[in-house]
Amino acid sequence: MRLPPLPTVSEIVHLYQLTARKQLAQNFLLDMNLTRKVVRKAGSLNGGFVCEVGPGPGGITRAILSTDAKQVVVVEKDRRFIPGLQLLADACEDRMKIVHGDILQTKMEQIIPETYRVPWEDKPPNVHIIGNLPFNISTPLIVQWLEDMACQSGAWSYGRTKLTLTFQKEVAQRMVAPISSDMRCRLSVMCQYLCDVSIKFEIPGKAFTPAPKVDVGVVHFVPLVKPRINLPFKMVEKVCRHVFHYRQKMIKHSIATLFPVDMPELTAEMFERSDLDPSSRPPELKMRDINRLCNAYNEICQQHSFIFDFDYRSRKHAKLLRRGRNTLTEQLEERILVDLPDSSNHSVEMPAS
Template sequence: MATSRLATTTAVRLPPLPTISDLVRLYRLRAQKQLSQNFLMDMNLTDKIVKAAGPLKNGYVCEVGPGPGGITRSILKVGAKLCVVVEKDRRFLPGLQLLGDSVEGRLRIIHGDMLRYSGENLFPANSITEWNSDPPNVHLIGNLPFNVSLPLLVQWLHHMSNHTGPFTYGRTKMTLTFQKEVAQRIVAQINEPNRCRLSVMCQYLCYVKHRFTIPGKAFVPKPDVDVGVVHLVPRIHPRIAHPFKMVEKVVRSVFHFRQKKCKRGIAILFPRERTDLVEEVSRYSGIDPTSRPFQLTVEEYARICDVYANICSREPGIYEYEYR
């Protein structure tokens, strides 16, 4: 029994390979500013990111934006059965292929843009688990370029709400890097200065945790900001039981005037002359209309959505109404 436990935690030894720094020099790779690229060369840090994802042995991983492959090596080193990397920049493909050739089918390389890639059909059907059971041994991991991190996260949240894309396998866990300020916004609780609509959208669908911060000086080239590593696990039951786009519209509207009373944001959900509907939301949701948006709990946003959905079901054209 002791031997079996030891085997599950022993790292897989990779064959001798050029270091990440060697690959960067060999293929003359330079981070492109327009793509918000920053390389993480320190394998201790890539190992730490992978450890934050949880046990990956015999698991399946989709890594987004592997670049020169530092995190990829850490994923393979801990014994993932298959790592699928999605890389938009073809300059990194030869170095990734060199790594793939050394691990006998455990690395699959997709040249493409994750924003245009559904993330379905990546892994075998036997990796799928029921949504209401434990999360599958399937993971999304990525040192995301700053310019696509938020669009990707919102896209994944939408997929999560519908159990599509990477979430066809069940409650796929995500371990992702963001600018430190964005990471703080994702996990911010009520009354905290970084509380925003992103906080509510992530927390109504996920358990979120800011694992640790990586100083900017650890990256090449050094960004102007530090980087936060965030772990997100989908909830079995979302805390707001309405379609993603409706929730996003309500939360976006309320936070439109972040420092104003939340009643001001609720008002832009409706035509200007329908003050009666604004009063209805305030009255039946049970919220304090003088509260600021960042002072409302997820449950209070859920009640606002409940009343708004009821109004939309009986008032033609209200859901289609846009403030601007």
């Protein structure tokens, strides 16, 4: 669709004296060739619903409105950008709505029309989330959205909603990092066990205003019909967080942090259940290896309900460990004793006189 004559994005910036705020990690993308390319990488928007995160002065917004997207909602935290965005909303009549708020607090299910809902097993709905994310919220936001995907809640209660987002180049590379890569980390596994994830292209830092010291990657996410690890998100996230805590060391050191120090037997049990080599290193682990570790930890947590809440870094748990050391040990001993043969069956029978 063609928009009516409007001030350029640069003119909007000067008209409303918009400057990027460092504390909000703002960087404007004003080059319309690049904003249109970002939107193209999201796929066909014809007749669809688009939510843009952090539109700022509206560069990507204009590119979205120039497509045949039926409805566009922009979520903007900084009130300074609202007047410029309102010019766009007025120019395209009822196609665009502005939500003033923090995307980390926004309930996505409340802004997506019910008509776009499809079953999870079907093709992704005609719903798209696009955004040039500030660096300071990009990682917490994608982790939050990955959890929504795993729970099929929020925007993912409508089906396998796709994402096209910008990240600092190094973060983008971590998301797609293959096995044995130096970039392989917790975020790699968390993204890849739930999505097909790819870097569509890179944008040099000098293309932004003000220019950051790093380049930017445009990352596309398509949620999988079946996750590669079939366990609750928080279970997978905790195991991955601990596994990659010591990235360059053998995984036996990382796995040990999942359990109280006086229960080393559980670390050994993890490797017995998962059938993995304790001398392996985290970046070498394949998705099926992570899956085995998660399932082994889940089974141990089912046997010892207090284990999942254990945090080796917490002062609270350090105190509890000191006070409850005997209790923890007793629980372990009770489990071991259950597996031992009954001593009453092995009494020595004295000969009759």
